[in-house]
Amino acid sequence: MIEYRGLPLTIKMNPRARRVLVKLVPGQGLEVVVPKRFDAGLVPELLDGKRAWIDRTRARMEACGVDLSGRLPDLPETINFQAVERTYRVDYLDQIGRVSVVGNGGRLMVRGPIEDQGAILESLQRFAAVKAREILLPLLDDMSCRLAMPYASMRVRRQKTRWGSCSARGTISLNAKLLFLPGELVSHLLLHELCHTRHLNHSAKYWALVARIEPDFMRLEEELKRGSHHVPSWFV
Ligand SMILES: [Zn+2]
Structure with a gap:
């Protein structure tokens, strides 16, 4: 090289x-x-x-947390889904065959060829993506009910830049990386997207609606913009 x-x-x-x-x-x-x-x-x-x-x-x-070294990120020893304050200790068992990731309470067992760091990272990313849907969907449902702001459907993807979006059809897309953000930022992002079911823009009316529900919205919006430093390098 x-x-x-x-x-x-x-x-x-x-x-x-x-x-x-x-x-x-x-x-x-x-x-x-x-x-x-x-x-x-x-x-x-x-x-x-x-x-x-x-x-x-x-x-x-x-x-902004972008890696330019060309190296694969280190395998994590712990995984912290800050959004719901859930932490896993990760144990690696070096063995031949396909990589598997099994969660049990606060422990995560990863089995597979440790020298194949790329495959192990991919499995951990898949695990987190599945957890993201499992964790974010009930949070969104809960807030949607509380605010009486229904949405049509929801999907979770690992996106590069946006934390979330809301389409004209009422589909809310959430970034799987939200799992690693503090709970108050996740709640605010959900609120931000749900308010778009009423106003599909960032007009004065839209922000007035957000402000009625979350008076501290300006600080939270700012923190969301800088939120990517919470996301670990193995999930960026
Ligand atoms: Zn928006």
Whole structure:
């Protein structure tokens, strides 16, 4: 693997590229796209010229929890679903065959070939995604009943940027990563989406409705925007 100032560096040739393009790619590091017949030996010098931009962008991305090292995240020793204050201690049993994840009380047993970190991470992610639906659906139902704001259907996905959304048909989509957020932020996100069943926009009327139910909504909205630091690297 080649590196540039500690970042994995990938050089890609694109015959249609007119000029050199430098990108920071989450999970991969630095990517340089060069036109045909470009002399790859010039790349280090070119990157030196963009060093200020690279450092600035890298710092901003890493502050948001984006991994640019290209390494797989470490396997977690504990998993904390902060939304419902549930913590699992994770035990790993190294054995051949398919990976399995079994939860029992506050313990999680992961069996499988430990050297296959990618497969183990995927199984843990699947486990958390299933739990997300199991945990978030009753919370949403409960709040929907309390506020008398019915919704049509609900789905849970692991999304990159949004915590949730509400469609014109009343389908509420929730980000599985909400599991890792403090309960008050999850409640607020549910409230935010349920209020969209009345107003499908962020108009003054919409915010007035939110404010009637949650007077502290401005602080909670701000904290939600910065909420991704609660999500562990193995689930980002
Ligand atoms: Zn909204």
